[in-house]
Amino acid sequence: MIRIYILGMLAQTVNYPYMIRKRLLEVQPYTSLSEGKFYYDFESLRKKQYIETVETIQEEKRPDKTMYTITNLGRDYLEEELYKCFKKNSELEDLYIAINFLDYIDTKKAGLIFEDTIQKEKKRWKKFEEKKKILLSGEKSSNTTQFITDHAFNKAYFNIEWMEKLLAFIKKY
Known part of the structure; x- marks a missing residue:
């Protein structure tokens, strides 16, 4: 960078x-x-x-x-x-x-590229969501596992939300 x-x-x-x-x-x-x-x-x-x-x-x-x-x-x-x-x-x-340097690229092209990146990220977390259900359904699932898993997913969803805001920003730029 x-x-x-x-x-x-x-x-x-x-x-x-x-x-x-x-x-x-x-x-x-x-x-x-x-x-x-x-x-x-x-x-x-x-x-x-x-x-x-x-x-x-x-x-x-x-x-x-x-x-x-x-x-x-x-x-x-x-x-x-x-x-x-x-x-x-x-x-x-x-x-x-x-x-900071959106002026030096075609923002329509960047938007399409980033839209694809967002979709891949959503699919990736959807797969984790399925694994999460299995992991947390077991008898050995602990409160700490639940706590850590919740944090990871909340952070991921928050990041995806901001990625979508960035996409909107790029499209308006």
């Missing part, structure tokens, strides 16, 4: 790594993001020619500031990766970054 964020930010405007990392930590403050990992991902995008240097700004008594922009190849990659996010992620938290 770090790479998607970097590309999305550079699709918006020319920028430099330090500022992009700072903004990422503001948007997702709970992210544990080491400087090393961030700069590794940044350099990887540069080597793949998804981003390129625009200029290096030199200021007195300050380190050089290298400004970057996204390339056409990077824009194509960003779009592809955003669609993948809506296809493979069923936890809303995993989509936070992708939601």
Whole structure:
């Protein structure tokens, strides 16, 4: 997701790594993001020619500031990766970054992809629902099993509800 964020930010405007990392930590403050990992991902995008240097700004008594922009190849990659996010992620938290960059994809296409993801998630939990009945009907079913199972299902249904809200948001976007 770090790479998607970097590309999305550079699709918006020319920028430099330090500022992009700072903004990422503001948007997702709970992210544990080491400087090393961030700069590794940044350099990887540069080597793949998804981003390129625009200029290096030199200021007195300050380190050089290298400004970057996204390339056409990077824009194509960003779009592809955003669609993948809506296809493979069923936890809303995993989509936070992708939601920020809806301007760079066809939201109708993203909506169709995400609708399919929601349906798969609903089917998956329906299968669990059948197993739940069997599990809880046994004599050895305990209060703790019931408690844990209830929590898991409530969390899943809450997540699906929010996925549907996100789908509506995408469709209106």
